[in-house]
Amino acid sequence: MYTQAMDSMPTEAKPTLRSAEELQLQQRFDARIDDGQFIEAKDWMPEHYRKTLVRQISQHAHSEIVGMLPEGNWISRAPTLKRKAILLAKVQDEAGHGLYLYSAAETLGTSRDEMFEALHSGRAKYSSIFNYPTLTWADIGTVGWLVDGAAIMNQVPICRCSYAPYARAMVRICREESFHQRQGFDALLTMMRGGTEAQKAMVQDAVNRWWWPSIMMFGPPDDQSPNSEQSMRWGIKRVSNDTLRQKFIDAAVDQAKVLGVTLPDPDLKWNEQRQSHDFGAIDWSEFFSVVGGDGPCNRERLAARVKAWEDGAWVRDAASAHAQKQAAKAVAPRQAA
Numbered sequence: 001m002y003t004q005a006m007d008s009m010p011t012e013a014k015p016t017l018r019s020a021e022e023l024q025l026q027q028r029f030d031a032r033i034d035d036g037q038f039i040e041a042k043d044w045m046p047e048h049y050r051k052t053l054v055r056q057i058s059q060h061a062h063s064e065i066v067g068m069l070p071e072g073n074w075i076s077r078a079p080t081l082k083r084k085a086i087l088l089a090k091v092q093d094e095a096g097h098g099l100y101l102y103s104a105a106e107t108l109g110t111s112r113d114e115m116f117e118a119l120h121s122g123r124a125k126y127s128s129i130f131n132y133p134t135l136t137w138a139d140i141g142t143v144g145w146l147v148d149g150a151a152i153m154n155q156v157p158i159c160r161c162s163y164a165p166y167a168r169a170m171v172r173i174c175r176e177e178s179f180h181q182r183q184g185f186d187a188l189l190t191m192m193r194g195g196t197e198a199q200k201a202m203v204q205d206a207v208n209r210w211w212w213p214s215i216m217m218f219g220p221p222d223d224q225s226p227n228s229e230q231s232m233r234w235g236i237k238r239v240s241n242d243t244l245r246q247k248f249i250d251a252a253v254d255q256a257k258v259l260g261v262t263l264p265d266p267d268l269k270w271n272e273q274r275q276s277h278d279f280g281a282i283d284w285s286e287f288f289s290v291v292g293g294d295g296p297c298n299r300e301r302l303a304a305r306v307k308a309w310e311d312g313a314w315v316r317d318a319a320s321a322h323a324q325k326q327a328a329k330a331v332a333p334r335q336a337a
């Protein structure tokens with residue numbers, strides 16, 4: 001998911017209930033949530049629930065779109081035609097994910113222009129993982145394996161999110177993320193099994209750089225995640241940050257063995273009692289510095305999005321001029337009659 005940033009945002013003030021009617025609506029809403037029912041766009045919902053969803057879904061959409069940048073960088077340099085075709089398809093999928101998610105957020109009454117404005121002005125966050133650079137071809141495989149892998153772990157529970165349009169969008173997204181993870185793993189396996197020593201070293205170097213940022217993708221520890229409890233109660237979030245992180249680490253350890261790479265954590269070891277892996281301390285100061293705008297590529301990523309928006313202005317103008325013309329034509333015969 002690319003939604004961890006919401007956990008680091010301040011909790012908003014709880015709205016005060018104004019009328020008996022509203023109280024009744026609130027009770028009905030709570031009962032539906034407790035009953036595990038889905039909430040649709042036209043259903044009544046508390047303002048705080050709506051705002052939380054707009055923030056989470058739009059941040060998720062921004063992350064999909066910004067996430068295209070580190071990978072798009074390698075389309076022209078993919079080592080074979082097959083890898084180029086796969087990477088093109090993957091980057092295109094991410095654009096699609098962004099579009100489904102912007103559409104889901106729009107059902108909550110926020111326009112796409114408002115969401116873009118929030119991204120471009122730096123008010124809205126996106127996943128901090130995309131502020132790291134992709135230095136070699138092995139980074140592309142590693143992003144697929146670890147970053148898309150972490151995304152699936154985060155996103156599968158959102159398929160059961162209480163807000164139905166978000167949950168529905170996530171079903172298709174998760175299927176595609178699974179392909180992304182496998183293609184990354186496959187690209188790395190090819191290099192590790194049949195590659196030169198230099199290629200193997202390149203894979204290890206990429207894993208060394210991406211491992212810690214990937215496990216930070218699950219967001220701050222549960223006891224430092226102020227909005228998690230409310231999101232869990234609303235059924236927006238189904239599984240806690242720490243539980244998902246542990247699940248991801250346990251799966252990645254086995255996959256790293258198959259690849260023949262070492263995960264860069266000397267404290268990573270199996271704990272028989274917990275039936276899980278123990279792992280070393282995460283440097284949260286790095287996470288907060290990247291979320292706060294000081295990662296290696298924050299400025300570059302935002303500048304690329306703003307430039308794309310400005311360069312596309314003529315397309316938006318032409319499309320709306322065309323739409324206006326068509327609408328005028330549709331009205332004109334009726335007026336004549």
Ligand SMILES: [Fe+2]
Binds near residue numbers: 064093097173177
């Ligand atoms: Fe995606």
Ligand SMILES: [Fe+2]
Binds near residue numbers: 094148151176177180
């Ligand atoms: Fe993906």
